[in-house]
Amino acid sequence: MTEQKEEKKRTKNVRLRIVDIDRCVGCQNCMFACSRRTGNAGLEKSCIGVRSVGGMERGFVVVVCRACEDPPCAKVCPVDAITVREEGGVRIDLNKCIGCKNCQDACPLGAIFWDKESNKPLVCVYCGYCAQYCPHNVLALEKTEVSTGSTKEASKEEEKEEEKEAAKGVTA
Amino acid sequence: MLPHDPLSRVLYIDLTKKSFKVKDRSDLFEKYIGGAGVGIQLLKEECPKGIDPYDPSNPIVFAVGPLTSLFPLASKTVAMFKSPHTGYLGESHAGGRSAVAIRMAGYGALVIKGSSSRPVYLAIHEDSINFRDASALWGMESNFTVGRIIRENEPAAGMRTIMRIGKAGEKLVSYACVTTESYRHFGRLGLGAVFGSKKLKAVLVSGKRTIPTANKSEYRKLYDELYHTAVESPLMKKYHDLGTAENIEPLNMLGGMPTRNLLTAKFESAKEISGDSIAENYLGRRLACSHCPVGCIHIAALRIPYEDETYFYKTSMISYDYEPIYALGTMLGVSDPKGLLKLMDHVESWALDAMTTGVVLAWATEAFEKGLVSEKDTMGLKLAWGDYNTYIKAAHNIMDQPNDFYAALARGVEHASSIYGGSDFALSFGKNEMAGYHTGPGTHVGHLIGARHSHLDNAGYSVDQKILAKKQLSPEELADALMEEEKWRQILSSLTICFFARGIYTPEVTLRALKLTGFELAKEDLDRIGDEILREKNRFKVREGFSLDNVRIPKRIFETPTPLGQLDEAFIRKAVEHFKKKMLEEVAPEKGGAEKAEA
Ligand code: SF4
Ligand code: SF4
Ligand code: SF4
Numbered sequence: 021m022t023e024q025k026e027e028k029k030r031t032k033n034v035r036l037r038i039v040d041i042d043r044c045v046g047c048q049n050c051m052f053a054c055s056r057r058t059g060n061a062g063l064e065k066s067c068i069g070v071r072s073v074g075g076m077e078r079g080f081v082v083v084v085c086r087a088c089e090d091p092p093c094a095k096v097c098p099v100d101a102i103t104v105r106e107e108g109g110v111r112i113d114l115n116k117c118i119g120c121k122n123c124q125d126a127c128p129l130g131a132i133f134w135d136k137e138s139n140k141p142l143v144c145v146y147c148g149y150c151a152q153y154c155p156h157n158v159l160a161l162e163k164t165e166v167s168t169g170s171t172k173e174a175s176k177e178e179e180k181e182e183e184k185e186a187a188k189g190v191t192a
Numbered sequence: 193m194l195p196h197d198p199l200s201r202v203l204y205i206d207l208t209k210k211s212f213k214v215k216d217r218s219d220l221f222e223k224y225i226g227g228a229g230v231g232i233q234l235l236k237e238e239c240p241k242g243i244d245p246y247d248p249s250n251p252i253v254f255a256v257g258p259l260t261s262l263f264p265l266a267s268k269t270v271a272m273f274k275s276p277h278t279g280y281l282g283e284s285h286a287g288g289r290s291a292v293a294i295r296m297a298g299y300g301a302l303v304i305k306g307s308s309s310r311p312v313y314l315a316i317h318e319d320s321i322n323f324r325d326a327s328a329l330w331g332m333e334s335n336f337t338v339g340r341i342i343r344e345n346e347p348a349a350g351m352r353t354i355m356r357i358g359k360a361g362e363k364l365v366s367y368a369c370v371t372t373e374s375y376r377h378f379g380r381l382g383l384g385a386v387f388g389s390k391k392l393k394a395v396l397v398s399g400k401r402t403i404p405t406a407n408k409s410e411y412r413k414l415y416d417e418l419y420h421t422a423v424e425s426p427l428m429k430k431y432h433d434l435g436t437a438e439n440i441e442p443l444n445m446l447g448g449m450p451t452r453n454l455l456t457a458k459f460e461s462a463k464e465i466s467g468d469s470i471a472e473n474y475l476g477r478r479l480a481c482s483h484c485p486v487g488c489i490h491i492a493a494l495r496i497p498y499e500d501e502t503y504f505y506k507t508s509m510i511s512y513d514y515e516p517i518y519a520l521g522t523m524l525g526v527s528d529p530k531g532l533l534k535l536m537d538h539v540e541s542w543a544l545d546a547m548t549t550g551v552v553l554a555w556a557t558e559a560f561e562k563g564l565v566s567e568k569d570t571m572g573l574k575l576a577w578g579d580y581n582t583y584i585k586a587a588h589n590i591m592d593q594p595n596d597f598y599a600a601l602a603r604g605v606e607h608a609s610s611i612y613g614g615s616d617f618a619l620s621f622g623k624n625e626m627a628g629y630h631t632g633p634g635t636h637v638g639h640l641i642g643a644r645h646s647h648l649d650n651a652g653y654s655v656d657q658k659i660l661a662k663k664q665l666s667p668e669e670l671a672d673a674l675m676e677e678e679k680w681r682q683i684l685s686s687l688t689i690c691f692f693a694r695g696i697y698t699p700e701v702t703l704r705a706l707k708l709t710g711f712e713l714a715k716e717d718l719d720r721i722g723d724e725i726l727r728e729k730n731r732f733k734v735r736e737g738f739s740l741d742n743v744r745i746p747k748r749i750f751e752t753p754t755p756l757g758q759l760d761e762a763f764i765r766k767a768v769e770h771f772k773k774k775m776l777e778e779v780a781p782e783k784g785g786a787e788k789a790e791a
């Protein structure tokens with residue numbers, strides 16, 4: 021009975037994972053790919069960002085949404101344009117969005133990018149397109165089982181570990 | 193060009209008045225595509241005839257092309273200026289983030305004129321143009337530190353380029369370079385000194401935007417083709433794996449590796465400083481220019497212990513490539529890879545052109561050995577092959593110019609040998625120091641007739657190895673082959689495609705890519721435009737007094753055999769003569785006709 025209950029509470033979290041940031045060469049092909057996903061050239065529509073740690077000699081940081089289970093960005097939207105996906109992460113209804121930038125400020129990773137051409141936020145849709153254009157296998161689309169319900173307590177430790185891991189890649 | 197493409201916007205900056213304006217120059221871009229093609233037109237328009245290269249009116253032009261930020265490997269920026277090193281065409285290409293940043297900021301080209309009364313750096317964040325005081329950065333020992341400070345001062349991390357000079361540029365060494373993203377350079381012809389003469393410490397450019405294409409699905413399709421060829425093709429593998437340094441050993445084996453000022457063309461210790469050996473022992477990081485899936489940039493990590501405190505180390509990250517290994521390694525007889533990397537690190541930190549610095553030090557060493565210069569001239573330094581510690585001090589003196597001798601070296605071997613003698617072994621062509629190839633007549637004819645006297649103009653070294661190694665060519669055929677290559681390279685560099693990707697961007701693919709950016713052209717158009725751009729460059733040179741009459745060819749190249757045997761001076765002169773007839777004499781009547789852009 022308890023087993024069954026736990027089963028129910030687990031669902032797939034699909035998100036982009038930074039597999040090994042130390043292999044990143046800073047080519048930004050992922051950024052161009054994310055823009056191109058919708059047929060756009062240039063960088064304005066990219067939901068992923070790559071910059072050096074502080075000089076290229078020290079390596080790079082890849083900033084992208086990590087599909088939080090309990091996303092802070094969603095909580096601050098005054099018009100409820102951001103819905104939390106059951107499997108983690110968010111979806112933004114751009115028709116509702118008023119361009120207030122609250123979500124951008126709320127994301128501690130800086131993973132909400134701004135499209136100044138439309139004055140709307142940009143956030144990863146967890147499609148994995150960019151990973152196909154990373155020549156050095158830094159990125160991968162990852163599906164993990166996560167808990168969503170009341171059994172949360174049990175997996176807190178696990179989660180913390182995972183978070184640490186991801187943080188390395190995302191903002192280290 | 194497509195209607196909303198910002199490519200045709202040219203930003204004109206006046207450093208004297210600290211003012212700027214933006215002009216639409218679709219006229220130029222439609223005709224000459226971008227990069228080198230548009231760059232030479234802007235140079236002709238903006239550079240008054242016969243000026244001193246350090247005159248405030250010498251323009252600095254940076255230009256990118258229509259494919260930049262759309263397709264992979266269109267990753268270069270072309271700089272144009274009047275060269276303080278040769279007095280003729282200054283043209284230099286670099287990658288890093290420069291090309292993407294300029295395009296994303298919403299410009300096809302920048303033109304920087306005038307001169308500031310106090311040190312300044314430019315921060316161009318799209319349409320916000322800022323003149324920032326750079327007094328605190330002026331005179332700073334390391335160009336790496338300058339980069340770090342500007343990085344911390346300015347927004348747009350990851351979306352910007354920081355092109356800056358080191359002390360060599362401030363002190364007007366005629367071959368000072370401009371460094372971008374720490375490891376890429378606008379090298380060879382002294383752009384750094386032109387920056388210095390304007391008291392311009394750095395130019396930062398940032399931005400992000402969408403660029404229109406003619407057809408979204410076609411765009412993605414062609415992109416995939418190009419991308420997959422770039423990552424899968426054997427054409428790019430060598431740049432990816434060991435980088436350009438891979439060539440050290442094969443070229444040495446052939447006997448085409450200039451060594452000790454070309455006293456020989458084989459270096460007995462080539463193995464120690466080869467691409468393989470440096471990668472195995474020192475390779476610490478790999479980098480790529482923006483939008484490049486190849487990533488040829490190799491960074492060595494060199495750990496140096498402190499002498500005064502145990503268990504303290506400094507780790508320097510040093511970019512290495514074929515040419516710096518040649519110039520500061522084989523050319524100077526440096527066989528210790530650690531010493532070589534240290535020397536490179538210093539040369540980098542002052543932002544001296546590594547190739548020219550090596551050839552200059554090689555000439556100085558031989559002149560010192562032969563007694564043409566004394567210890568008084570060298571200020572006590574005993575220049576000797578392989579002694580990298582002394583070379584580090586000498587390079588510092590070139591940057592600092594504490595006496596006449598070093599001031600002469602700071603202007604290159606052509607100039608130094610005109611004062612001290614030794615022009616027979618002063619290895620420059622058209623006043624530009626030679627590149628690391630003694631492969632046959634092609635490389636040297638290539639240097640003599642190329643628009644910038646650079647090995648990248650027409651890749652003469654490759655004609656030696658790929659064509660002349662198999663069959664004889666007449667001097668005329670050789671010159672024609674080089675000119676053909678150089679014409680095609682005008683197209684590549686107008687699209688600002690990295691030359692390493694020349695195998696991928698065939699004319700067919702190039703035309704398809706151009707079509708998606710609204711350029712409806714045919715192969716014949718590319719041929720015509722390439723020819724025209726090359727002629728325009730030569731016209732500019734002739735206008736500034738360039739001539740190939742009685743051109744100086746250093747005797748040394750005839751003394752040391754190449755893999756194709758001893759070179760024949762008459763052959764080389766005939767090839768040069770042929771080029772002169774086909775290229776220079778035809779353009780001579782247009783001398784001074786700078787306005788004839790229609791020609
Ligand atoms: S945008 Fe930031 S806060 Fe929102 S789900 Fe992604 S990582 Fe979490
Ligand atoms: S997973 Fe998709 S939406 Fe997210 S950064 Fe990559 S390409 Fe962009
Ligand atoms: S494509 Fe890969 S290597 Fe290139 S910047 Fe993105 S994560 Fe780094």
